[in-house]
Structure formats: C-alpha cells, structure tokens
Amino acid sequence: MASIVQFENVGLRYGQGPETLSDVSFTLSAGTFHFLVGASGAGKTSLLRLLYLSQRPSRGVIRLFGEDMVTSPRGRLPGFRRRIGVVFQDFRLVPHLSARDNIALPLRVAGMPEEDIAEPVGEMLAWVGLSDRADARPPTLSGGEQQRVAIARAVINRPEILVADEPTGNVDPDMAERLLKLFASLNRLGTTVVMATHDHHLLDRVPDARLMQLDRGRLVDPFVAGAA
Ligand SMILES: Nc1ncnc2c1ncn2[C@@H]1O[C@H](COP(=O)(O)OP(=O)(O)OP(=O)(O)O)[C@@H](O)[C@H]1O
Numbered sequence: 496m497a498s499i500v501q502f503e504n505v506g507l508r509y510g511q512g513p514e515t516l517s518d519v520s521f522t523l524s525a526g527t528f529h530f531l532v533g534a535s536g537a538g539k540t541s542l543l544r545l546l547y548l549s550q551r552p553s554r555g556v557i558r559l560f561g562e563d564m565v566t567s568p569r570g571r572l573p574g575f576r577r578r579i580g581v582v583f584q585d586f587r588l589v590p591h592l593s594a595r596d597n598i599a600l601p602l603r604v605a606g607m608p609e610e611d612i613a614e615p616v617g618e619m620l621a622w623v624g625l626s627d628r629a630d631a632r633p634p635t636l637s638g639g640e641q642q643r644v645a646i647a648r649a650v651i652n653r654p655e656i657l658v659a660d661e662p663t664g665n666v667d668p669d670m671a672e673r674l675l676k677l678f679a680s681l682n683r684l685g686t687t688v689v690m691a692t693h694d695h696h697l698l699d700r701v702p703d704a705r706l707m708q709l710d711r712g713r714l715v716d717p718f719v720a721g722a723a
Contacts, residue, residue, distance in 0.1 A: 497561075499525040499656060499687050500546065505555030507541055515541050516712045519555070523689070525655075528682045528701050531691040533709030539691040540584060540660055542709065546689060547581045547658045548572055560655070577605065580654030580686075582662040586645040588633040594644045595620065595629040601652045619647040622677055624670070638665040646674055650681050657681060659690040663697065675700055 500523040507516040516538045523529060531539050544550040545557060548564060557564045559575060567575070580601075588597050599616045620626045623643035633641050642665045649657060657678065663671035671694065679701050682688045689707075692698075698706065708715040 497525050498522045498558075499560060500689075501556070501558040502545075503556040503558075505545065505552045505557060507538075507545065507550065508553040514553070514712060516545075516552075516709075519712075519714050521707065521714060523687055525687055526682070526685050528679065528688045528704040529690070529707050530698055530701075530704055531689055531707045531709065532693070532695070532698075535693075537709040538712045539709055541712075543658050543660050543689065543691060546656070547579050548576050577601075578655045580649035580652070580657045582642075582645050582649045582657075582659035584660040584664070586633070586641045588641055588644055588648075590633050593630045593632055594625055594636065594640075597633065597644050598647045598651055600648060605652055615651060619651050623647045623674070639667070639670065642666060643670070643674070646677070650677065650686075653681065653684060654686060657686050657688045657690075659688070661691055661693065663692065663694055668696070671697065672700065 502519050502521050505516060505519040506514050508514045519542065531542065533539050541550070545552055551565065560578065562575075564575070589600070592600070595616055598619050599612050602612050602615065617626070620629050623646060625640060625643055625647070628636060628640060633644065636644065642662065646659070646662055649659065659678070663674055666674065675697055678688050678690065682701075698704070
C-alpha cells in the first residue's frame with residue numbers, strides 16, 4: 496500500500512518552550528485506521544495540528560500525499576488542506592450558519608452545483624441523527640449536537656485523510672459507536688483515519704485499527720489495537 500503520511504524525526508516547540516513533540520517518526524499507509532492515544536498533555540492535539548497543516552514543525556520532515564509539506568510553497572497548502580477532513584476538539588462551526596449550511600460548506604468550497612448539495616447534506620444529517628435540527632444554528636445546539644455537525648462537515652466530501660480530535664468526547668456511548676461506524680465505513684471507502692481518543696472502549700471496535708501512542712511528546716512503538 497502506498498504511504499499517504501510520513502513523519503521523519505519531527506519535533507515541535509511552541510515559542511521558546513521545551514519540545515512538545517520530539518523525534519516523531521511514522522508512516523501511514525493509505526486506507527488505514529489509527530487511534531492516537533496518550534495522557535492529557537502528551538501532545539495528541541499538537542501532532543494532529545501538524546497533520547492537518549495548521550502548524551509547521553520546528554524540525555524534521557512531513558510528507559503528505561507523497562509531497563514535502565515543509566518545503567511546499569505556502570500557496571499550495573490550501574489545496575492540500577481541502578483533501579483533509581478535520582474534526583476539531585472545539586468544533587469550530589460557523590455560528591451564524593444553520594447545521595445544514597455548516598455541513599454543506601466543504602461542498603460549496605469545492606464548487607459543487609447548488610442543486611446537487613441538498614441530497615448528500617440530508618443523508619449526512621440523517622446519519623448523525625440531526626435531521627430535525629437542520630435549521631438550528633450552532634449556539635442553540637448542545638455540545639454533542641455541535642460535535643455531530645462538525646463530524647458531518649468533516650466527512651461529507653469523503654476526504655483522503657480524516658483527522659479527528661476526541662470526536663466522541665461529548666456524545667453518549669451509543670452515539671459514539673454510531674459515529675465510529677461512520678468513520679469505519681468512510682475508512683472502508685479508502686479514507687485514511689487518524690482519531691485521537693481517551694475512550695479506550697472504542698479501540699477494539701474497529702477491526703485492523705492500529706494504535707499510535709504518545710508519551711510526553713514521543714511516539715511509543717505502535718502495535719495493533721486489541722493485541723496489547
Ligand atoms: N499553542 C500552544 N502554545 C504553547 N503551548 C502549547 C500550545 N498548544 C499546546 N501546548 C502545550 O503542548 C503540550 C501538549 O498539548 P496538546 O494539546 O498537544 O496535548 P494533548 O495530548 O492533546 O492533551 P489533551 O488530551 O488534554 O487534549 C501541553 O503541555 C500544552 O500546554
């Protein structure tokens with residue numbers, strides 16, 4: 496399988512502080528599913544930020560889609576970012592847009608004709624159980640509902656890479672399993688998934704998922720979930 500993500504001796508330092516991530520090296524094959532785990536403060540969100548290109552490393556090499564992201568001209572980064580779906584820990588929904596229009600955003604940005612947008616958005620709303628909240632704006636939604644809108648927005652255009660930071664942190668166990676199934680079906684269609692989670696119950700729910708474990712900014716040797 497071709498590799499879609501490669502980190503080589505990546506380090507990240509915020510300002511003049513100590514390194515938050517050190518000597519992080521790994522390769523993800525296209526179409527794989529990875530859980531990212533580690534104690535609070537271990538560097539999970541920081542690693543994901545590097546992966547979805549909102550942060551540049553202080554050292555090392557990051558290759559996505561076979562291209563070097565560190566030396567790539569800044570003007571090309573938005574094009575790469577559009578191939579990556581992101582579920583942010585704090586959702587980052589557009590507050591004045593309805594749930595429906597938040598979910599439709601990636602399709603509009605990609606230039607999909609307006610008449611083709613309603614159907615996939617309706618399907619996604621149903622998938623995340625929010626058909627009856629389609630016209631609600633984020634400030635009037637609960638945390639769990641906002642999280643589901645954020646997930647629907649991240650996956651609607653079937654990104655090549657899906658990066659999700661604690662995507663089940665605000666939902667009940669049944670909804671967490673349902674959302675995980677959504678990620679797994681997207682993964683079966685070819686999307687490479689990296690999902691940070693504190694929820695260890697979910698780890699054996701995705702067959703063949705691998706575990707990436709961070710310990711104080713360093714990656715512990717990966718092993719297959721469930722085998723440990
Ligand atoms: N923008 C920032 N500026 C300075 N320090 C930061 C910044 N973001 C994160 N850090 C620091 O980097 C370290 C790792 O934080 P990070 O959020 O990546 O951990 P995490 O594993 O995602 O934690 P959690 O599970 O609590 O979300 C922490 O010590 C944090 O204080």
